[in-house]
Amino acid sequence: LELAADLQRALLEKQFALEFQPIVDLATSRVTAVEALVRWWRGSTFVPPEQFLGPAEDTGLIVPLSEWILKEACREVAAWRASSWDIGLSVNLSLRQITSPSFVESVSEALSDSGLPPSALTLEVVEEMLVEDAEEIISRLSTLRSLGIRLAIDDFGTGYASLAPLRQLPVDMVKIDPSFVAGLGQDETLTLLTRTIVRLGHDLGLIVVAEGIERPEQLELLREMGCTRGQGYLVARPMAARGVDSLMRTSL
Ligand code: G
Ligand code: G
Ligand code: MN
Ligand code: NA
Numbered sequence: 651l652e653l654a655a656d657l658q659r660a661l662l663e664k665q666f667a668l669e670f671q672p673i674v675d676l677a678t679s680r681v682t683a684v685e686a687l688v689r690w691w692r693g694s695t696f697v698p699p700e701q702f703l704g705p706a707e708d709t710g711l712i713v714p715l716s717e718w719i720l721k722e723a724c725r726e727v728a729a730w731r732a733s734s735w736d737i738g739l740s741v742n743l744s745l746r747q748i749t750s751p752s753f754v755e756s757v758s759e760a761l762s763d764s765g766l767p768p769s770a771l772t773l774e775v776v777e778e779m780l781v782e783d784a785e786e787i788i789s790r791l792s793t794l795r796s797l798g799i800r801l802a803i804d805d806f807g808t809g810y811a812s813l814a815p816l817r818q819l820p821v822d823m824v825k826i827d828p829s830f831v832a833g834l835g836q837d838e839t840l841t842l843l844t845r846t847i848v849r850l851g852h853d854l855g856l857i858v859v860a861e862g863i864e865r866p867e868q869l870e871l872l873r874e875m876g877c878t879r880g881q882g883y884l885v886a887r888p889m890a891a892r893g894v895d896s897l898m899r900t901s902l
Pocket of ligand 2: 671687742804805828861862863864881882883884888
């Protein structure tokens, strides 16, 4: 409850910030997109998203918070693109955000306000959101996709119904959960599963992103498997917009 009150105040007092984690094309090592990640500095204390996203969801504050995240992230990425840097943006969605009445409109508004083209925006959902009573969610996401927005399944492989969402919802991308990537080259089963997910994704015509790349060995194996894109501390850590500015200058 105290956290809930603090969250409300944090929103009013603009205590939230965004970081952006680069996502690279594994074949060329070029940065193709950034994933927006919300950060909360409660005074001088950093509160991890895992601690406040649940309470924000329970209190409904996730809706205005997510609207701010989308607007802010679209604005930043549109500015980078205006400097002739061809990058895309990935944004994580929460369940309550998608089911809120203003969801589709707020995404469209974030795009039109910033001038970011719909095709430059990828919305990430987790499998669990697409399993039960998901008709309304699937319908809303499909509406956005028909506007040109891309959809990704985040943490792919960890849900208990991994393959059903691929049939129910037209998606563009799967993001392989870090728990698979962690075992690359060290655990035979995880290596085999990763290879299988890459192949499955490609057979379905999807972009496959590996997350949580921390060791050179993982990067090499993913390249050898033909995985499309990679993300992780070895490639680049999440960074403030200023950090992305410098990255852009060295990338252009
Ligand atoms: O950035 P970090 O690894 O600490 O994120 C932890 C979790 O919080 C991840 O599951 C991530 O998807 C989620 N997360 C980070 N930023 C956002 C956001 O802007 N919106 C939503 N809904 N989830 C986020
Ligand atoms: O659930 P989601 O995939 O959206 O979570 C993304 C989070 O994963 C980010 O908040 C980021 O801080 C974290 N992350 C990104 N790269 C790595 C990595 O290489 N290792 C670990 N442990 N976490 C990472
Ligand atoms: Mn994500
Ligand atoms: Na993930």
